[in-house]
Amino acid sequence: MMNNLFSIFDPSTNIFNLSLNWMSTIIGLFFLPFSFWFIPNRHFIFWKFITFKLHNEFKILLNFNKNKGSTFIFISLFSYILFNNFMGLFPYIFTSTSHLSMSLSLSLSLWLSFMLFGWINNYQHMFIHMIPQGTPSILMPFMVLIETISNIIRPGTLAIRLTANMIAGHLLLTLLSNTGNIMSSYFLIFLIIIQIILLMLESAVAIIQSYVITILSTLYSSETN
Template sequence: MMNLFSSFDPSTNLNLSLNWLSTMLGLMIIPSMYWFFPSRLNILWMKILLTLHKEFKILINSEIKGNTLIFVSLFSLILFNNFLGLFPYIFTSTSHMILTLTLALPLWISFMMFGWINNTIHMFAHLIPQGTPPILMPFMVCIETISNLIRPGTLAIRLSANMIAGHLLMTLLGNTGPILSSYMMIILIITQILLLILESAVAIIQSYVFSVLSTLYSSEVI
């Protein structure tokens, strides 16, 4: 790596973008027996997915069966990629706007198309909050329209910025190791371990926030 940002370069090795294969690396790591025989890990993961399914079902508040599957799958994909990025020499694909926008933009466009085609009056009603004075209505329409248009951007930037910030902080602290004394090195290692725990929590929280916000956006158009 020639500079600090080389860890976020998808074409670092041999000038090929093979690092994007890390997006599906989680499926390769899981042993095949995981899918056939129940284990403690399998039961734990199923309990997590069932809890998410129940929560998303409440948020969407719709009778359509299987409507939470896409959001639970989205949570799983982002969580796998966030955790894999914490391992050394593995490319963090969720730190790139290409991947995060690829996840956020099609979801938002499909929600908007569904809402404006099937529930046009309902979508117009969302532009003006209840109880708005008549003189403020034009301004509220502009504000609500802008806030609606920037939703995919905020989803994508929130995820990628949180992934980049933690990784850069750990890299900056790690680069100071060779010039430190023994006592400072111990403090640095403890700090790095604490940062790694924090990044593990951020990996879970950001995948959950992304999927919950996508669920809330979909509930507005139904």
């Protein structure tokens, strides 16, 4: 019996007192056969189509002619978050993206690298970005303060957005599944149908959140160039 509702997210898997929960971040690679990387097949062609579309979209935002190869960083980020989100939908697999220690590490490292690159190489552009064009002189100090605060909280909002969306769906599925013991057979069939629909919704959320986090990171990066 769970001590509290959030105990489903607690790390619990271990062998010889060594925690293996965070190995779920690479467990998605084990589901792919070795031939996937060498022999063209439908899955490989489908994934290549997705990455090609993402590449075309990201290079527009990142000024690809100036920063060649930068799109691969964000395509890798999208793939990494997507794999972890999907792995968390399987039973008994630790959902790493539902923890702030995971999502905040990703967002904070990206944000710090963007800020260091921007202030070292394009400090004039970074100063100009703090004051929107056409701002009255009397409001300039307030705009600088507002833009600075909004810039500082960006990694936190990215991390909380991903974590909250992953936790919300898992908690809803857990709450509904815990009521199955006290339901009759007719209501139990109805509950299973609802669970399947929610699982499909969570699959869509896993894709959407991966895309949203990646697009926002790309936009934050484009502001430093």
